[in-house]
Amino acid sequence: MRKENSTNALNKKHIIDTCGMAVALRVIGGRWKPAILCRLVYGTMRYNELKKSIEGISERMLVAQLRELEQDGIVRRIVYAEVPPRVEYEITELGHTMQPMLNAMADWGSMHRDLNEQKLTGAVTEV
Template sequence: MTKVKAASTNFANKTALAEECPEVYAANIIGGQWALVICSWLINGKLRFSELKKRLPNISERMLTLQLRKLEEDQMVTRTVYAEVPPRVEYELTPIGYELKPIIQQLEKWGEKHKQLKDATDPF
């Protein structure tokens, strides 16, 4: 995850765009490499950290932790800690996170269609 300094021109441009354009605001929340796929898995219900890690074998534990924290900060995901031994922690989408379901389904359809078209026209 790239940290952008608050004083940089890039940060100022990104902030201004997000304030003016709701599409950019939304893309900033779910547009990272992992955020959208994490939300895609959580649409089916609560998952523990280890269950998410199994579904995303190419993500490091540190990156998964950072992404879940950011999604929690953006109020897309809730983290529930159960007072058990050993401790159990579950992640689930918030109500606004669940509103992504039809959007993710449409992105999946679009992605499949685009990939098929690209594969059909790619000479290599």
């Protein structure tokens, strides 16, 4: 755990306090959050459905990422009082406001991937 008054902690706080992009990247950043959000944008999913749809993610990491998204108000966890217990996850209203940004990021990522593939094949065209 970092000290709250360390140079790194103060720099991080300053960046987050002054840059909206830094806040957005903190909320959606990481290896697995984009994959989780890409699936939940299309509708509510049960925990096991979500886990099976994201190849390579561990249970521990999925739980941690979902908790972070829940704390940030992006994802809602719904627990049904049934036996056996059923848990579902869905995007909140705040999470849905991210959709244009996520779509723009997906479009940019696809364009960037295509450009890199063209470079590898030698068929580069200007954008």
